[in-house]
Amino acid sequence: MGALRAEVEQIKPEVVLLDYGLLGADDVVSLSRISTQTRIVIIGGDISEEMEWKLLKAGVRGCYRNDADTKFLKQVVMAVRDGELWIRRTLTCRLIDELGRTTAKNKAYRVSLGLLNKLTQREYDIAVRVGNGESNKLIAKACGITERTVKAHLTEVFQKLGVTDRLNLALVLSADERASLRKSPSSPVIGKLEMNRSLISSHTSL
Amino acid sequence: MGALRAEVEQIKPEVVLLDYGLLGADDVVSLSRISTQTRIVIIGGDISEEMEWKLLKAGVRGCYRNDADTKFLKQVVMAVRDGELWIRRTLTCRLIDELGRTTAKNKAYRVSLGLLNKLTQREYDIAVRVGNGESNKLIAKACGITERTVKAHLTEVFQKLGVTDRLNLALVLSADERASLRKSPSSPVIGKLEMNRSLISSHTSL
């Protein structure tokens, strides 16, 4: 791995292909320290989703499993060279999740509207924070309101969602999140949309 | 925006196109609350990189700048529908950067998962019940011990797992559940050429 890094630094290739089988566990972490100008693609047949996620986090730009098919491999390499990512589909969802989570600096999970549409905006904000494990005091400070007000909102939230305390609220939120994780993203049935202010069209109109 | 949300919730389209010009500043945040089953594509000519980044963080799956060219727009919509992202190239780098930044934090909670094994049998039982939303009194009754003892065990658990209260304990446990959930349903098969890969494209490549 050290030799590889030295070589990469000297040649500065646009893309480097690494065989997953020849990769040690510790090497994964080291990947991120390879030159930022070089994109890394891992090839190998048996990369698990978890491993691919780890690799992605370590700075790998693509994972290609069918190492026999050089035809597509070329396509992958060129895509990665052009700044794109080549990852398994399920990781795209994770990427977005992770991004949304770091956005609000709390773990602002994307929760499906189903259970929570009864909440007002304020109630929702506070509920999410509770779901993140924040205390009333902290929430109050973060929202610029009194702890008393936080409690007031929470009492409403408990009522609306049918729970007795903040822990069970958190469980509802995380259950909801899990539910949306399980959903397969491709249902072929699409409804027809009418024109509506900011809503322009769905792709059925194309 | 409220009307849009209501409509989206009812129809559950796979993809929704929103005109950037008709989007208010506050709406950006609200986007994340739209159903997770619906992918959002923003179209409009003058979306800045910063704004596109914000939109992405808010859950938008694609931004398309040339709103006149419906030919490529269709391509974009279909790509997003299939689970891909359509963002400008520079954002791909940001995505990777952001991901690397959060790695350390994730490692922290993985570590805490490893510490789960440090719990004694009794501590583990009680921790699980807490993660289930039960109160100390209930747990005490269920285990045939005093509420005081439950508290004693919990204090130990908090110490060992590095959390401050029962809610954060519950979060650690649910994180564990989620981790094992993600592993099982491995890669839904989609198409021939796709091979379960998701290409995150940059729209400058067209």
Place this chain on the structure above:
DNA sequence: GGAACCAGTGTACTTTAGTACATGATTATG
């Protein structure tokens, strides 16, 4: 036979959480 660990309990105390009842301001909607 201690040392180390686990389980259980007691008293006492501090801090959060949550509820009840009430008030005021703002905004939207019919």
Place this chain on the structure above:
DNA sequence: CATAATCATGTACTAAAGTACACTGGTTCC
């Protein structure tokens, strides 16, 4: 204009949750 909804806050109170310090009894292991 009136009514409703949302947001905010106050006082007061009850009930949990959590910590501190101390103590007993049972394994297990060197």
